[in-house]
Amino acid sequence: MAQAPAARPALFYIECLRFIAAIAVVVIHVLGPYRELVAELPWHQWLPPVSLNAMSRWAVPIFVMVSGALLMSDQRPFNAAYYLRRRLAKVLLPFLAWTVIYALIGGFQDGVWSWQVSAELLENSPNEHTWYHLWFFYDFIPLYFVIPLLAPLVNKMEPQRVLLLLAAWLVLTLMYWLKVETPLRQNIIMYSGYLLMGWYLFNHDQRGQLKFWLATGAAMLAFNVLGSAYYIWQQGEYSSVFMGYKSLNTAVIAISLFVLVKAYAERIPQRARPLIKAVSKYSFGIYLVHPLLLIPVRDPANGVYQWFAHSSIALLVLTVATLVLAFAFTWLLTRSSLTRWLVP
Incomplete structure (x- = not known):
């Protein structure tokens, strides 16, 4: 019987990257309803949250880059059974479970649960996510089949050839941003570029x-903020021109953060590290469960979010509260062997 590969020792800067990415994801989803509220608010109320949203879009690329950094750098002999069981299944099974959970939650319409609505969500789930944040897995899970094929190639390639591939990918992100038509603008190619960049x-x-x-x-963060503000100011409505996960501006910010965190993470005081490590450990669970906590405030029917929207401080408090509660909920799920697999 083949033995399972030994576990890789934790790297603190990788934990820091997961930490900031988990926070940024919560920020993005807390600010999500601003898409509908921007037209109703004066500029001094929509500018701070829109700016924060524009500066947070690197979260998903960072998660993918971390996966590429760790999984593609593994020099141990490849064990397909172990990889499928401990890598792919660790993501796939929670995704399937939460797809069902959120489909059941989505069945609630105006306070009444409808099996027909939930069944329709489940029926469409092979092509459409049952909750807004689950879109990520439709692009992320296929990458687990790219990694075993890409890793042995790049680990044997000359660095200059890898740089050429990365340069081509960055050009492709620019084309994606400018909406240049090309058959290469496929999600699996765009996100595979983040894998390679992370590696x-x-x-x-x-x-x-x-x-x-x-x-x-x-400079690119400032460009995102000013560009988003300009488009909203001109159009009088929300603009996502600078919000793409696969466009050059987001890629550059993600790369910059990866490089800077890698260089400076060790300067973080020891007293702050337990918190960073804890959030990093549960970052996947936080991603999965935090939308549950946002249901009451994102529901336009109860008007709660409109109250938060008039205060940047209230939105900050909402973000921190959501992160803390999502962390606590994830921690509770890990306490039982029956639910631990839902938030690996």
């Missing part, structure tokens, strides 16, 4: 380019 940054030292990435990342 490259994980295995190559970027300390000589820290100033470049700091300046470039900051």
